Amino acid sequence: MEEFETLKRMIAEAEDDVQKAAGGNKAAGTRARKKMQDIKAAAQDVRKKILEGRDESEPAAGSPAAQ
Numbered sequence: 001m002e003e004f005e006t007l008k009r010m011i012a013e014a015e016d017d018v019q020k021a022a023g024g025n026k027a028a029g030t031r032a033r034k035k036m037q038d039i040k041a042a043a044q045d046v047r048k049k050i051l052e053g054r055d056e057s058e059p060a061a062g063s064p065a066a067q
Contacts (some may be wrong), residue, residue: 003049007042014039 016037020028
């Protein structure tokens, strides 16, 4: 799933700034918070894709296959 690969890449890219922020670097903290917001949005995209896949594989309510 492409969205999950994007999420993993974003997390890897944020690692350096997170470590610098933990060391007290305020500018890195700002960058890390921005990246975390972007990661949050990417995680939501992954959730949507998973739900789409689940909804496509389940039979519709009321259909003969669902009973």
